[in-house]
Amino acid sequence: MIKINNLSYKIDQKTIFKNLTLDVSKSQIVTIMAPSGRGKTTLLKLISGLLIPTSGEIFHENLKITAPSKKRVIIFQDHLLFPWMTAKENIDFVLKAQNKSIEMSLHFLNLVKLANAQNLYPHQLSGGMKQRVGIARALASNPEILLLDEPFASIDPIIRNEIIQEIKVLVREFNLTVFLVTHNIEEALYFSDRIIVLGNQSDDIAEDILINMDKTESIMALKKNPLFSEFEEKIYNLLKKGLE
Secondary structure, X not given: OEEEEEEEEEEOOEEEEEEEXXXXXXXXXXXXXXXXXXXXXHHHHHHHOOOOOOEEEEXXXXXXXXXXXXXXXXXXXXXXXXXXXXHHHHHHHHHHHOOOOHHHHHHHHHHOOOHHHOOOOHHHOOHHHHHHHHHHHHHHOOOOEEEEEOOOOOOOHHHHHHHHHHHHHHHHHOOOEEEEXXXXXXXXXXXXXXXXXXXOOOOOEEEEEEOOOOOOOOHHHHOOOHHHHHHHHHHHHHHHHHOO
């Protein structure tokens, strides 16, 4: 699905990545973790096509990524909804761009349990509701890859956990490949099939960890699994080392 070959990226003479190589299979949920400033968001932008590598290549289904595509949708922490449009109109906009019927907007709002909020404007929605609309809008664009840049960071923890559970179901239902950037280890362990911890500039990937735990209905339930603590400690130590 996504193949990164010897990717290097520099900005203002600063090396962010040096010969990064990574393969991600279709329908995998991969979380990228690292201390702040290490290049997590930059990597999402490179995969999306918003940025172009200094050298090396990124392929999506054997096609080299040279520009953004509706097949790869990125969702930032700031939902970026159009403030002058209602929740439904924000989704209508995406459907119209694809020459699809706006009658489908309610279907996508129903998926994120927001049909009753269809006529509300972004300023009338809570942070969690805004992100749900953002997810619905992303799904309406019929992507193959969903790129999530800390989309839950500013949401109340209880609501955040509920949204993560709902989105995980939708991701499986739509058979999406997902890249998530987060600082939250619990969130990463619950959501991911695989966690990639970025290293320093001479070692782009410190560790690539397969999360082979039986996933439960909630993050709280998963924390009771003895493996959870082992993974949590391992990732914590890797992140701590990255700060040294």
